[in-house]
Amino acid sequence: MLSEGSKITRPEYLRILPEIESPITVRLKFVKLGSLQYISHLDLQRTFNRVLVRSGLPIWYTKGFNPHAKLVFSTPLSIGTQSECEFLDIRLDREMPLEDIKRMLNAEMSDEMYITDVYIPNAKFSDIAFCEYEYELFFKGASEKAADEIKTLFTTSPLNMIKRTKSGEKEIDIASLIKSIEVAFCAEDNAVRMDAVLSAGTDNFLNPEMLITALKERFAIFSGDLSSEWYSIIRKRSLDSGLKEFR
């Protein structure tokens, strides 16, 4: 019926590994692409809880009344943005080869969300100051000139936009939160590509979707027929305050 050896990815040595005194923290770097871009942060947490249980990793559980695995994610990703560089810290109560951790997790994940790296972290998530995003914009009137206008829009401060938060609406100058931006027209597929480094600190996080909102408001792009205009956003890298890649 089952279940002997049903988890072939689970190494034998796990049974005999001794429990360690205090849990070790392991950092997972993962991608979240395609249909996974529509999964919210809360749903992602739930999903990872189940992935961890399925994987058979020696998860460390909190010792309270309601034991649970401790998951700490880096900068949340908003719905509609894909990513090649998400981070999650987990805790284990056994020491084991990092390569095995990656293999066991990926056996339970999909080709749209999987682990690309596993390591013992040195840096804190609060060190992340910027994120780099790649935009692909397909719209009527995409051209060299449109690309220049877009670049001018985003590099001219102030570019005031309404930001909706839990505590209400407030106006922010998004140009001041754009560290750098490259905009280019690609004649081959008639698209405009943007490469933008945006503030991503806890108190000055700029949602990459805000740039799209600006295009909608200022240029009426993506505000009409969605069957002929579309865009994608991918988070490519996370950076620290010195613009060095975060790890």
Add this chain to the structure above:
Amino acid sequence: MNKNISTILKAVSKPGRYSGGEYGQIIKDKTKVKARFAFCFPDTYEIGMSNLGMRILYGVLNEESDVWCERVYNPWSDMQEQMKKYGIPLTACESGDPISDFDMIGFTLQYEMSYTNVLNMLDLAGLPLKSSERAEDSPIIIGGGPCAYNPEPVADFFDLFNIGEGEEMLPELCRLYIKMKDEGRYTKADYLHEAARTIEGIYVPSLYEVSYNEDGTIKEYKPKYDDIPKTVRKRIMTDMDSSYFPKKVVMPYIETVHDRVMLEVFRGCIRGCRFCQAGIIYRPVREKSPEVLNEQAKCLFEATGYDEISLTSLSISDYTELEALTDMLLKWTDDNMVSLSLPSLRVDSFTKELMDKIASVRSSSLTFAPEAGTQRLRDVINKNVTEADLLRAVNVAFEAGKNKVKLYFMEGLPTETHEDLEGISRLASSVVDAYYKCPTRNKARQPQVTISVSCFIPKPFTPFQWVAQDTIETLEEKQRYLGSKITDRKVVYTHHDARVSRIEAVLARGDRRLSAALEEACREGFKFDAWDECFDYDRWISVFEKTGIDPAFYANRELSVDEVLPWDIIDCGVTKEFLIREYKNAKNEKTTPSCREKCSGCGANKLGGERSCCPKAVK
């Protein structure tokens, strides 16, 4: 994913409903399969993904290497607007292909109020609603599930129905389809005829002519061929231990209604409450053995990573091996941080030992269903629990520190009087009193007793199938009366919308003539009628008026035990004689023992069944 859809998804609420890509989904090469099956759940993704039957049948169909079964749910209104705007048809989750290109489309009919969603989905798929208007090469539309036991209100829309459990029937239907295609002798008409003739449990409504009497009741059902059954007998899986069990589950990314392992412990129910359709149509009782269940639970835990296992069955505490099963499960669930839960508890079998084992009681609230307020009325409905049982059960809960109890009741039950309604209030108050009398109660907290009152709906294949539903006015008067009798401030009173229950009654006891009303409802854009925010009673009444349907004829008329019922075309195993006997017992306030105490000769034993409490079938 289609790039255009990807941007549209950013404009709708909960896009995770539509994006697909779940872990555990089954992808096949569509050029290599011979039959593509779209399994539709006519409600939202969150509800459909929680349905155990769909999980099983999705697995069963995909076991066939040349069949690819995919999932389909009804998109919420905002998504439907976008689909209309951009000309996007209804597609299946796995491939994203339009379901109008599939070979077969199956709908599971779980509740009557989802009928408008079935038509809504056919419409979104771009398919004509009526089977008679669909083209030769258009998909075969199949219905199944509990509501298929009276398929007549939706008969015009379906090519065929599966009556009973589908684990064998659906693959057989696919095999026949593939065989006839391979042999080059497939026509839709021949296929439907051959399915009706050779596969037990298949009902093809177009092959039966219905005639009516002058008073509007049914005169007779006449099969168009001599070689198809005069009544269609339901199919069951006789041996649940060896019955197909899905080892893999499609894991939703977004939160659904039941995010837990659902362990089906047995089918059927030994009780025979006289209002309950499930208690009759799933007979005979067939249990799985605890060893098999324990293995299946482990397998599902490893395949899903869920932290809760729910033992699902009707009246779970009637499982003969409940103690053995929970002991086996607890040996490994605690260590893996997995908790057990039970969906329904009978007051007469709720014990401290049981409560200690299950997690649903780790919350401060417990739910019981006395259903009626007086012993007399509980005898009428054959509930077979007493006030003493209830008080003993709540005491167990209060002693363990619980302070909240939820009680389910029904109003509008046959023979009900104001005294019975007052009994509900009195019972609730005595539960409050029991709290204060309990010496080990949680003194830091106040008791809270919630009574949730639904409206009685006469359902096919129940001893009450002939009973007239109370009119809306009576139901609402009774709701107000009960409200006025509840003076205890520790008692919270909620009740269902009587107007929804009336439409449900019309659809439940409807015949083929209702298809016209449902077609009109679809034309007027009805959908999600099981959702309060979408249901509009006045519009339903207007649809009935336009199509010449008298809702009172179906909901508020006492049927004669001699008349031909729309669902007489179906044989659910339990005989009409038994239901008539039970109807008479109800009128005489006479109870009937459970199947385990004494066989009452309902007739379901002729269907067979392993690990059942039925005496051997007499052939």
